[in-house]
Amino acid sequence: MHVLIIGAGGFIGSRLATEYRQENPSASITLFDLHFPEKLREDPGFTVITGNFGEPKWIDQLLESKPDLIFHLAAVVSGEAEKNFELGMDVNLRASLRLLEKCRELGHQPRIVFASSCGIFGGDVRQIITEDTAPKPRSSYGTQKAIVDLLMNDYSRRGFVDARCLRLPTITVRPGKPNAATSSFLSSIIREPLNGQEASYPVNPDAEFWILSPRQVVRNFIHAASLDAKLIGADRCINLPGLTVSVQHMIDCLQKVAGVKTARRIRHEPDAFLQSIVLTWPPHFNTRKADQLGFTADRDVEEIIQNYIREENIQIDLHES
Amino acid sequence: MHVLIIGAGGFIGSRLATEYRQENPSASITLFDLHFPEKLREDPGFTVITGNFGEPKWIDQLLESKPDLIFHLAAVVSGEAEKNFELGMDVNLRASLRLLEKCRELGHQPRIVFASSCGIFGGDVRQIITEDTAPKPRSSYGTQKAIVDLLMNDYSRRGFVDARCLRLPTITVRPGKPNAATSSFLSSIIREPLNGQEASYPVNPDAEFWILSPRQVVRNFIHAASLDAKLIGADRCINLPGLTVSVQHMIDCLQKVAGVKTARRIRHEPDAFLQSIVLTWPPHFNTRKADQLGFTADRDVEEIIQNYIREENIQIDLHES
Known part of the structure; x- marks a missing residue:
């Protein structure tokens, strides 16, 4: 083979x-x-x-x-x-x-x-x-x-x-650095705060996306x-199957998993170019075909974040205040 | 211009x-x-x-x-x-x-x-x-x-x-000779009999198609x-708008317009290659977009046949018995 x-x-x-x-x-x-x-x-x-x-x-x-x-x-x-x-x-x-x-x-x-x-x-x-x-x-x-x-x-x-x-779907959380994908921010808003860095998102927090780990x-x-x-x-x-999630929900999940100080490293920074593409992506799918064929998605955003933390050996201090 | x-x-x-x-x-x-x-x-x-x-x-x-x-x-x-x-x-x-x-x-x-x-x-x-x-x-x-x-x-x-x-849609009636289009028979079954020649169709007579003149x-x-x-x-x-018609309906309309002797020049001759393509074409359309933009279709198959006869200067003798 x-x-x-x-x-x-x-x-x-x-x-x-x-x-x-x-x-x-x-x-x-x-x-x-x-x-x-x-x-x-x-x-x-x-x-x-x-x-x-x-x-x-x-x-x-x-x-x-x-x-x-x-x-x-x-x-x-x-x-x-x-x-x-x-x-x-x-x-x-x-x-x-x-x-x-x-x-x-x-x-x-x-x-x-x-x-x-x-x-x-x-x-x-x-x-x-x-x-x-x-x-x-x-x-x-x-x-x-x-x-x-x-x-x-x-x-x-x-x-x-x-x-x-x-x-x-949009793959998140990608390890490493931001790339030129217009969806790159959907990884950045989880990855960068976990690394103690600031991150931003270019759309309204209620904008929804279709994601997979x-x-x-x-x-x-x-x-x-x-x-x-x-x-x-x-x-x-x-x-492929995925999860329909809003940016706000991702931030909320990050806060649950890694604490409020981490989640506060994320800010809203509108960007017209990115919006012109990512806001045309429908976030709602019926993936019956994929499901029947045995393709799978993540259980929820918290699981995605926890897996990322484990795979990248990130240390979380929840007592950060 | x-x-x-x-x-x-x-x-x-x-x-x-x-x-x-x-x-x-x-x-x-x-x-x-x-x-x-x-x-x-x-x-x-x-x-x-x-x-x-x-x-x-x-x-x-x-x-x-x-x-x-x-x-x-x-x-x-x-x-x-x-x-x-x-x-x-x-x-x-x-x-x-x-x-x-x-x-x-x-x-x-x-x-x-x-x-x-x-x-x-x-x-x-x-x-x-x-x-x-x-x-x-x-x-x-x-x-x-x-x-x-x-x-x-x-x-x-x-x-x-x-x-x-x-x-x-499938354009019919095309003047001239049969071509290599898999839908060519949808013109042949009107054109050839009107010219005194035999014609055949490769599908069942109740097969439906989406046509335009x-x-x-x-x-x-x-x-x-x-x-x-x-x-x-x-x-x-x-x-584009069109008409959904069965092969049998086209034959019936030809008979109405040009007589039974003409319509009898058409025979059924199954062809697996042609069927493998033309029978995958859905014949039912909702053309709201085209209609709203002012695109138009023919009124009916008889009108299509009559226009073809007029445009090609074909002489019809309905007293042919």
Whole structure:
């Protein structure tokens, strides 16, 4: 079993690589990304290749050995794809198409688990989203992901690949530093205060979002890879389960878990650019398809925060006054 | 006012060119296609350019003079795109993307009327389709059209173009000869018997389809070009109005208009390939958006047949016994 993880240097990709190997110790795993954390780069249990997914030669080289299973997580994130249109089109659309074309050319019909996004939906935020809802992205990132979903479906229908597209909620809490995703603040408002730093959010506190933890998304990626294609049906897209939460609720939960002093490090700082994208994301989903297929979400926000604290070895002093 | 019609050699494009000029006599109109009917090629009222939309150099050349309005009707039809995957991807997807990219590069924000298709929908044929229904194409043609719809929306949102995507029902009655569209039989069963020839249909007679006449689709193209973008909204896609009709109803109407001898020239000839595509097209639409914007359909099938007979100067002898 040869497994290729594209975008394995990011925090979801890294965690996926490690957990996939734990569950599949006999798999031969190749990791590809622009950059890798040192721990992964020096791990003899992986074949680590550094390169740019946006450059065609890398796709050719990576596919040459005909991996049986490909996790495709490489992407220019939402804020960056909005600000740098060409880069987003090159990586999110053209490179993904090239990957599919190369699979078609090789003819070995690999299984692909693609990181799509709930950011493909947009517009009326009161609607309840299912897989039957028309994607109406209000960002170039969402447009590019929606297009690749369509391509994955058609290439699967024709037997060129065996794809499953997981539409990811906003993943929180991401460890590390803020990134260029427009949803980055949904991690910052938990992560930074726990590290004794200030954080801000750009929307009204009652704005709601559809979130999932890194732990659950990695579990869902591994689960997707194991599913029989027949169970998924002709539409290979799956809106992952999540939690609908307001920013205020996240702050309240942080306060419950880590104390009032920590929660007070968060402030409201409106940002029109971020609002123009994140407030078009509908936060209400009916994930019956995902639920029936065995995909899972977190129990609640407190559990998400507690898991983050445990995984990152953060010391909490609740007697901080 | 400089107008460019891409795919102007086809029967809808030709008719659009002629009727658009009638209504806009001062417009400078360039026609582009692989082939043209002689009448159009020698018409001094048009600039006629022969070339392949799939070749990038033509798009560059055509766009150089910065047309204010572009009708984009060039396509590899459904049956052909299903049988020749690469050709469909090249023309329907890549060339359309190249057109959009060239517009972005030139920066003059042309208005584009794009011939999309109701073939982007698929699956449960009992559902009632609106613009909020997720496209789930069961053909490569439908996939390619759905992707260009998404691109047209994003390029419009960003101000690179001002697009309106008309999702066409099956156009019937097409004059001329059968083509490689999987829906070609829906014209053949009217056209061929009226010309004294046999025709067949590949589905059960109670199978229903969503149809529109050439007359109405041309009118709707011209109407789309005149609409204020603000009226259309963020989603530039419009499912055109039409009629939901069974094959049997079309045969019955032909018999009413042209007699029983004519109608008896039609026979049932099942075809698994055609069924695998056309039977995935939902025939029920709620076209409130199109209706409110002033798009129109035919009154009934008899009117469609009578218009076809009049336009093609066909002689009907109802005393044929």
